[in-house]
Amino acid sequence: MPIVVKRPRLTLAEKCYFPALLKGLRITLGHAIRILRRKKKVTMQYPEVKWDDNLPEHYRGAPALVTDEQDRERCVSCQLCEFICPPRAITIVPEEIPPGDEWQKVEKRPESFEIDMIRCIYCGMCEEVCPEQAIFLRKDYAITGLSREEMIHDKERLYEIGGKREGLVNKWNELK
């Protein structure tokens, strides 16, 4: 069955545009006055003012490595993150912990751990897959550099961003 939509009958005031026109002008003027009197603030002046303090807990920034309470690298070079990483941004060269070392029982540690921040898509899969809770996505987002080499975060830089993470870290489940 066809639906008949009747064309609305316009009053004279509606036909001659002027009331609607004035109404529109009043609305835009209202917005202008509110902005000029600083009653309303929408735009943030970015480099001077930052959103950092308001970042949510689950914010996914740059991935970084962390150490535990004894300053031991948590990473054991299992390379799960390297395999899971969708853009293949992570490159790990594993190394055996030499005998006589305090942490010899752990057996492996990364000799080098590089994340190419040009490739990284901040998906957080490395964090999710890590069995040792060694890699976390931090809240740093302004990762910049003047060359491709600068954009590759090596182990030193990753620990610098990550810092020390103490105690048991509940990644997904508070009851864990």
Added chain:
Amino acid sequence: MMTSSLAIIELSALLVPAIKIVALVFAVILPMVAYSVWAERRVSAIIQDRVGPNRVGIPFTKIGLAGLGQPISDGVKFLLKEDFTPGHVNKLYFWLAPALTMVPAILTCAVLPFGSELFGEKMVIADLNVGPLFIFAIASLSVYGIVLAGWASNSKYPFLGGIRSTSQMISYEISLGLSLVPVLLIFGELNLSEIVEEQSKNGWLLLPLWGEGAIWNGGWDRFFLFFPALLAFIIFTTSIFAETNRLPFDLPECETELVAGYHTEYSSMKFALFFLGEYAAMIIGSGLIVTLFLGGWSLPFGWDAALMSMAGNPEQVPWWLGVIHISTFLAKVIAFILFFIWVRWTLPRFRYDQLMKLGWVVFFELALLNIFITAGIIILTRP
């Protein structure tokens, strides 16, 4: 001896208009064009709850000046950009078109009285006795710029934009001209300086509250003529919107349908000339509206006469009053430009048939009727 003094007179007769032309065009109109672009961006930002360009100030410093450096950096950018001419265009007309939009817009400012007198010199470049006619004659040339741009670009969007602009500008020129006739009937004068002089003495056309125009001084004719004058003002202002291709009548460029309309194929400074030509036309249009309906350079409520008598009624207008008059004119024009901008960021674009209907069916008839009403009132109220 005789010849040398004559030479001096002729030289000054040449020099004074030259100084006025250079001062008005290069020190007032062109900076105003550049800064009305800035004002457009800032005001649109304020209306849309944004900030707008607020950073460009003095180069190599951190002084921002609320973004006042933006027009200069824009200009430098336009000049330094590659001036690309597509291979498929008609070169001669392609190069001629931008100049033809800018030149008429600037030429029309010759007859606008932008002040009373300064050091005994009338503040108008050419004190023509046919001011409004001159403006119509020159301003209608600007349609050629757009049409040629559309034609010479040899591509479909500019072509459609050119066609639209031709019919739009020619249609609205009729109501523009006809809506002005009542004003000229009321003043009985075609010289814009004299029109402003008259408004300064006897009340603005839209504010007849002093001198002989006031109702308590027997200005019954001006009281009744206020209503046709208001109608003429509305038609004239709307037609100026259409003539300058501003929203709600910007169908020649109409980004949503025609990419950028008649200047789709243009880049760098040639594009900028179209852009600036539109703003120059807007400034001159505001100047014309202010001159005809809102008293031009004159102060309201007969303060001109009061200030003159305060100065002891000298032969010449004292220089400080001349400066006040010039700044009054500029203030009125700037207020009108802000109104243009405000309207642009409020109203949506008309549909093409609505535009034509408004021009031919509504404004044309109303303007024609307005002439007869005005003439009738003048016959009845002026003995």
